[in-house]
Amino acid sequence: MVRRVRTARPIPGGMRWLSPALILSVGLIYYCIFYSGYLSTFSWRGGRTPMKPVGLDNYVKALESPVFWQAIIHTLVFFVVVYTVQVLGGVAFSAAMHSGIKFATLYKVIIFTPVVIAPAIMAPAHIQVWSSGGTVNAILDRLGLASLAQSWIGQSSTSLMVVTAVQCWGAVGFGFLLYHAAMGQIDNDILEAARLDGAGNIRTLFSVILPNVRGTTVSLGILNFITALKLFDNPWLLTQGGPAHSSEFLGTMIYSEVAGQSRNIGYASALSMILLVIAIVISVVMSVWGRERPPRAPSRRQAKRAERKVLTSKATERHRPPALAANKGGDA
Amino acid sequence: MLEIRGKFRKIALQVVVTIAVIPFLIPIYTMIARSLEGRGWSNYLQVLKVPGFGRFFLNSALIATGSITIVYLATMMAAYAFSKLRVRFKEVYFWMLMAALTLPEVVLIAPLYVTAVRTGMLGTYWAVILPVAALQIPFTTLIARSYVDGIPDALFEAARIDGANAWRVFWNILVPLAKPIAVALGVLVLINAWNSYLLPKMFLINDDMGTVTLLPEFFKRQYNDDTPKVLAAAVLTALPEVLAYILLQKQFERGMAAGALK
DSSP states (O other): OOOOOOOOOOBSOOHHHHHHHIIIIIIHHHHHHHHHHHHTTEEOOSTTSOOEEOTTHHHHHHHHOHHHHHHHHHHHHHHHHHHHHHHHHHHHHHHHHTSOOTTHHHHHHHHHHHHHSOHHHHHHHHHHHHSTTSHHHHHHHHTTOGGGOOOTTTSTTTHHHHHHHHHHHHHHHHHHHHHHHHHHTSOHHHHHHHHHTTOOHHHHIIIIIHHHTHHHHHHHHHHHHHHHHTOOHHHHHHTTTOSTTTTOOHHHHHHHHHHSTTOOHHHHHHHHHHHHHHHHHHHHHHHHHHHHSOOOOOOHHHHHHHHHHOSTTHHHHHOOOSSOOOOGGGGO | OOOOOSHHHHHHHHHHHHHHHHHHHHHHHHHHHHHTTTTTTHHHHHHHHSTTHHHHHHHHHHHHHHHHHHHHHHHHHHHHHHHHBOOTTHHHHHHHHHTTTTOOTHHHHHHHHHHHHHHTOTTSTHHHHHHHHHHHHHHHHHHHHHHHHTSOHHHHHHHHHTTOOHHHHIIIIIHHHTHHHHHHHHHHHHHHHHHOOHHHHHHOOSGGGOOGGGHHHHHHHHHTSOHHHHHHHHHHHHHHHHHHHHHTHHHHHHHHHHTTOO
């Protein structure tokens, strides 16, 4: 009789190990969401003031408010511009830096430093750049375009543009980092084959490089959308959502309702719930859309290389979360 | 990647890239140049002399250390359980955690604020550390689990056969082997905790609890919009971060990239 070697089963008793993460993260986050849903049915100024139940009035108020719709439009404009600039800048810089340029590390440090510094710390500098006596106007003056000089931050026609530009300043480096890593994994054989077939640089970029980094482009899209939805730091620090709500975002609206003078915690909670629903719907839609046309199947050699290089990306295949997700690192 | 032939084209590309990075330098140049206006370097000396300046850094360090410790322990333990231990309904818990991945932090501030007021946590470091950690854990667990999945089960079984209990296996096998991913995730949490602005602004209401991200506002009040000093303070605040990045480029880049590799 052959004694079967018992294949070791996983060690029991794992719940104990799981509980810190579950209690803290799932507990706190789900508690907040349910509590927020509950609070959103009241009109409440916080503290000891009475909580007046109002049903769904806060949601109606939000959907009827022009400021809310303005904030949604700002979010969309902001998303489209920042995403475009990030993809174009990221691809251009990383392609250039993979092409044997000198001082690549120096350039990399210059465009990546803005990703690392907190927006809150850089804000005073950005304000000086865009203020009426600031650097942008000085440069325009030097170029003989003094007539274009204006108070960029202080007027409602340009305040959104300033917030967007400042965000782009920090976002390009992040896009660059991801594209740089993704392009580093493209097999040289493919590039050489393209070249032997007579493809020029432009053709190689569009037909070989970009299809191979499609995954990065999709992830950046989701990350950027979530960043735009939750945006608070830059608009608050630069313009406080003003003047006259011209750079208002959902994040600044919620903050003003929680911490501002005329606060209404119920309304803030209703706005939070709306934001949450949009975030979930959009990230599910985008990750489904991102999977529809998978990038070309990599060659075996390429796959092997990729496996060796990126341990983390395995996460994609094995445990793809429902909402292929955006991380908080995506503030960039 | 691209093939640039000929000296002229190479120089042209170099020039184009050099011009293209100029916009990235403008705010930094402005910050430094204007911080020296008026009395030059003595602006910096005066900022350094402000009582409580160091306190902001200490507070940020405290919050970062607290968040990193909590995230590290919770993540590694969860990755161990998800990957190598037997748990009922394991995948259900995993998906519950993953559903929190996209959560924007602003969504939490209204309920958190009310809760913090009611439980007396308003104005304590916990009111910032706990949400910061809670928001990072889903993501760090996702990454750490797939990393730990890659460590052969045989190693864990061998240790078990040698009589090691779950704790010893965790500390002597998982923790050392998962070090590379832990460093990358640690840097990610460090950056996010150090740069967080909304939560400290909301919950650290006393001046002596402020984090570095609240420094510019503190100096604006202090100096009544004396721009050079406000900017000198901003330079001093940004400096440690920039230095840390330049010294630890690889780790920073891996940490930030981990934030998007999904």
